[in-house]
Amino acid sequence: MLKLQRIHTPITGELTVPGDKSISHRAVMLSALADGTSEITGFLNSGDCIATVNCFRSLGIEIEERRTVHGAHVVNVHGQGLYGFKKAAGTLYTGNSGTTTRLMAGILAAQPFSSRVTGDASIENRPMMRIIDPLTKMGARIKSEHDNGCCPLLFDGVAPGDMLTGINYHNPVASAQVKSAILLSGLYAEGDTIVHEPAPSRNHTEVMLRAFGADIRHERTHAGTTTSILHPGDPLRAMKITIPGDISSAAFFIAAACLLPDSDLLLKRVGINETRSGILTVLKQMGADITVTNEKGGASEPYADIRVRYAELHGSPSGPFTIAGKLVPTLIDELPIIAVLAAFVPCITVIQNAEELRVKETDRIAAICENLTAMGCNVDDIKDGMVIYGGDKLHGANIKTYGDHRIAMAFAIAALAVDGETTIDDETCVNISYPRFFETLTRLTT
Ligand code: S3P
Numbered sequence: 346m347l348k349l350q351r352i353h354t355p356i357t358g359e360l361t362v363p364g365d366k367s368i369s370h371r372a373v374m375l376s377a378l379a380d381g382t383s384e385i386t387g388f389l390n391s392g393d394c395i396a397t398v399n400c401f402r403s404l405g406i407e408i409e410e411r412r413t414v415h416g417a418h419v420v421n422v423h424g425q426g427l428y429g430f431k432k433a434a435g436t437l438y439t440g441n442s443g444t445t446t447r448l449m450a451g452i453l454a455a456q457p458f459s460s461r462v463t464g465d466a467s468i469e470n471r472p473m474m475r476i477i478d479p480l481t482k483m484g485a486r487i488k489s490e491h492d493n494g495c496c497p498l499l500f501d502g503v504a505p506g507d508m509l510t511g512i513n514y515h516n517p518v519a520s521a522q523v524k525s526a527i528l529l530s531g532l533y534a535e536g537d538t539i540v541h542e543p544a545p546s547r548n549h550t551e552v553m554l555r556a557f558g559a560d561i562r563h564e565r566t567h568a569g570t571t572t573s574i575l576h577p578g579d580p581l582r583a584m585k586i587t588i589p590g591d592i593s594s595a596a597f598f599i600a601a602a603c604l605l606p607d608s609d610l611l612l613k614r615v616g617i618n619e620t621r622s623g624i625l626t627v628l629k630q631m632g633a634d635i636t637v638t639n640e641k642g643g644a645s646e647p648y649a650d651i652r653v654r655y656a657e658l659h660g661s662p663s664g665p666f667t668i669a670g671k672l673v674p675t676l677i678d679e680l681p682i683i684a685v686l687a688a689f690v691p692c693i694t695v696i697q698n699a700e701e702l703r704v705k706e707t708d709r710i711a712a713i714c715e716n717l718t719a720m721g722c723n724v725d726d727i728k729d730g731m732v733i734y735g736g737d738k739l740h741g742a743n744i745k746t747y748g749d750h751r752i753a754m755a756f757a758i759a760a761l762a763v764d765g766e767t768t769i770d771d772e773t774c775v776n777i778s779y780p781r782f783f784e785t786l787t788r789l790t791t
Contacts, residue, residue: 347772347783349760351741355607355655356789362595364389364418364588365616366778367521367549368646370397370444372586374452375557376422377406377430378532381583385420386413388588392777393442396464400439400449405431424583427532432458436497439464441706441748441777446496447476447522448550451529453500454485455509461490463497467706467748473498475518476526483509483530483538511536511577518701519543519674521620524572525550531574532559538577543569544671547620552645557581569671589616589648594779596624596679597754598789600686602653603633604762610789612651623675625651627668627683631690632659660692660735669697669730677701681755684713684733688722689762691736700729706777707747716744716756720763741765750777757786 364387374397376383388394390410398408398420407423430452437453437460439445446464450473453460463469474494477487486501503509511534516523519542528550531538545565551572554561560575595615602608617625617637629635634656640649660666668676668683676683680699687694702709714726719742723734740763746753753774760767775782 347769349757349767349769351764352605352761352790354790355605355609356598356601357609358789359611359613360598360785360789361613362590362598362615363391363779363781365591366391366393366593367444367547368553368588368616369394370448371525371549371553372588373397373401373408373420373422374448374529375553375581376424376583377401377404378427378452379424379557379581379583380426381424383422383424383583383586385422385586385588386417388418388420389591389778390418391780392440393445396438396440396442397445397449400437400445403433403435403437405429424581426580427578430456433460436461436463439468441465441467443468443471444522446473447526448529450476450480450487450498450500451526454480454483454487454530455533456500456502457505458502460500460502461497462500469496471495472704475520475523479512479514479516479523479527480530482512482514483534485509485530509534511538513539515541517543519546519569520701521546521548521550528554528561528572528574532577534577537573537575539571539573541566541569541571544674545570545620546674547618549618549646553586556645557584589642589646590614591778592616592621592624593678595651596682597758597782599624599628599635599651599653600682601758601761602655603628603658603686604689604758606655608653608655610653612653614648615651616646616648618646620675623672624679624683626672627676631666631686632656658686658690660687660690660694665693665695667695667697669695673698678751681709681713681751682758684717684731685755685759687733687735688717688720688724688739688759689735694733694735696730698729702730706749707752709749709752712745712747712749712752716742716752719743720759739763741767743768744770746771746774748774750774750779754779754782757783761790
């Protein structure tokens with residue numbers, strides 16, 4: 346348990362947040378699938394990404410890790426090509442990581458050996474039919490061990506002489522994990538694989554597959570997006586990858602600077618891929634003073650420095666401030682901290698079309714509403730989001746994280762701006778994505 350108090354100082358200085366979690370997972374996976382040794386700099390050495398490294402080691406991939414003199418985590422992955430994996434000796438354990446579970450499923454479905462995959466209690470509750478269904482349509486043989494559509498997952502592997510077949514799949518939800526699982530299986534399929542989604546979800550798999558040499562096409566359509574993997578079976582080429590800072594981790598400190606008067610914070614080399622940076626759009630609309638400079642990275646993974654200077658947020662001047670529609674997938678992981686900020690803004694904020702939050706590490710709609718209520722905020726839990734009646738005076742509370750890293754970090758930021766003491770029941774869950782979060786918070790606030 347951790348106790349936090351209001352602070353009366355601004356948040357100032359410079360910060361480099363750890364590497365992007367989504368890109369770190371993909372870097373290990375695609376490097377394992379490639380021929381040759383890839384070098385990944387700026388890898389996120391956190392619980393979720395360590396789960397990916399451990400799983401791929403169990404599949405026979407040699408992975409070395411070291412730190413540079415500047416403290417960056419460097420990982421060398423000795424890829425063995427599409428068919429270089431070995432059957433794991435036991436169950437592949439994915440911990441708390443949905444990305445490890447679902448993306449690796451796309452690879453395991455195509456292997457000529459069987460596998461069993463499971464994770465912690467949260468993972469064993471999260472929906473897996475969303476990948477079982479399309480992968481089964483491609484010819485994969487996958488079962489949910491307890492027949493409940495969740496982990497443990499049992500993969501029979503493809504029969505000798507058999508192969509997966511490409512599909513043309515309309516994904517009902519905008520989910521990068523589902524899209525990526527299908528595309529990764531598509532690398533092994535006979536025929537092209539095409540995934541349509543109702544709105545653009547994060548595109549890191551496509552961007553990185555292209556960089557590794559895969560023939561991948563992407564189109565924005567009227568309905569959403571279409572991504573195709575062509576010429577499956579072509580080898581991937583090992584490469585050097587530098588991972589930008591994670592905007593989802595930066596979000597907590599961006600929010601802190603928006604909350605604490607006189608703050609002026611510079612976040613260096615943060616990923617600003619447009620499929621991830623919806624939070625910047627929303628905060629600017631709410632009145633935040635955010636400038637993005639030093640943009641680099643071009644067509645691959647763009648990154649930039651983000652400067653946040655305190656400015657009083659106003660939300661929407663007339664009527665409720667609404668976050669909905671195609672914007673939602675671009676800020677889905679930031680909704681806990683956006684909801685916290687909204688509680689301080691004298692305006693009604695409506696978050697809609699975010700039902701996916703119900704099936705994240707915990708039911709985040711329920712967790713956010715419960716904790717905001719405990720702090721004295723008036724909030725409605727609606728089916729696909731929430732309505733936050735912001736601007737009331739909030740107070741410290743006992744925060745229940747439900748083991749969810751982003752709930753812990755979002756309410757730790759809230760604690761800095763409310764009277765009285767706040768307790769976070771399980772602060773160690775931040776290790777999932779940001780192991781040094783509290784050290785950094787202390788450094789920037791004292
Ligand atoms: C992720 C995709 C998102 C996101 C998750 C990471 C990824 O989930 O919420 O934290 O790395 O692909 P969905 O794809 O299920 O929306």
